[in-house]
Amino acid sequence: xxxxxxxxxxxxxxxxxxxxxxxxxxxxxxxxxxxxxxxxxxxxxxxxxxxxxxxxxxxxxxxxxxxxxxxxxxxxxxxxxxxxxxxxxxxxxxxxxxxxxxxxxxxxxxxxxxxxxxxxxxxxxxxxxxxxxxxxxxxxxxxxxxxxxxxxxxxxxxxxxxxxxxxxxxxxxxxxxxxxxxxxxxxxxxxxxxxxxxxxxxxxxxxxxxxxx
Numbered sequence: 001x002x003x004x005x006x007x008x009x010x011x012x013x014x015x016x017x018x019x020x021x022x023x024x025x026x027x028x029x030x031x032x033x034x035x036x037x038x039x040x041x042x043x044x045x046x047x048x049x050x051x052x053x054x055x056x057x058x059x060x061x062x063x064x065x066x067x068x069x070x071x072x073x074x075x076x077x078x079x080x081x082x083x084x085x086x087x088x089x090x091x092x093x094x095x096x097x098x099x100x101x102x103x104x105x106x107x108x109x110x111x112x113x114x115x116x117x118x119x120x121x122x123x124x125x126x127x128x129x130x131x132x133x134x135x136x137x138x139x140x141x142x143x144x145x146x147x148x149x150x151x152x153x154x155x156x157x158x159x160x161x162x163x164x165x166x167x168x169x170x171x172x173x174x175x176x177x178x179x180x181x182x183x184x185x186x187x188x189x190x191x192x193x194x195x196x197x198x199x200x201x202x203x204x205x206x207x208x209x210x211x212x213x
Contacts (some may be wrong), residue, residue: 031198033205044209045075046202048194070192072179074168074202076210083164084118086156087181087190094184095119098157102167104174112182115157157181172200 031048049071056066073084089099097114159167171177180191 016190029195030050030200032201043076044206045073046199046206047071047073048196048199050192051195054192063106070179070194072177072194074206076127076206079210081164081168081206081210082092082161082162082166083159084156084180085115085159086118087192088155088177089190090155091117091183091188092182092185093154097184099184100159101180103171103178105176107170107174111159113160113163115159115181117154118156118158119154138165166201171196172203 030047031046033044033046035044036042045081049069054066054068056064058064068088070088071086073086075082075084085100087098096117098117099112100115101110101112103109122197174196176193177193178193180189182189
């Protein structure tokens with residue numbers, strides 16, 4: 001039951017991130033509190049989108065900005081606060097995990113951690129199943145293409161539970177946090193900077209919501 005709640009809630013948070021894309025970029029530079037409710041599960045979460053846009057490359061042709069729209073999400077799930085980094089790009093990972101490290105302001109960089117990737121959205125699972133319609137279930141599970149596409153389908157990962165409280169404490173007194181995610185298989189790396197303006201108030205609201213459940 002707990003696993004199901006986690007999957008449903010994270011799916012909602014991921015969907016909510018999709019809605020964030022429709023909002024103006026100006027709303028991305030401050031931590032905000034929002035609500036989710038699918039009729040069965042409800043609650044509140046806090047999020048912040050990437051700070052100042054994401055530069056994809058700088059060369060003789062100028063500066064190209066990435067189409068990615070990363071975010072950091074904080075939420076109360078099953079009575080505990082969780083931290084999710086939506087890097088908004090399909091990374092295959094290894095053993096369903098990617099490598100992540102972060103840095104508050106100009107402090108020392110955290111040790112590299114292995115973060116479990118988020119569940120693949122239901123819509124993508126249905127699409128892949130349709131593509132492989134008629135195939136034997138056992139063959140689907142062992143199909144390299146299916147495995148690769150499923151592995152790359154997740155666009156984010158969540159922080160190990162034993163690191164959450166120390167992260168929240170540090171975030172509470174910092175101005176910004178920089179995340180870096182690396183795919184262990186091919187070394188593909190993304191680095192994103194997020195403002196923590198408004199985080200303290202958002203965290204207070206989240207803790208209140210979490211203790212009242």
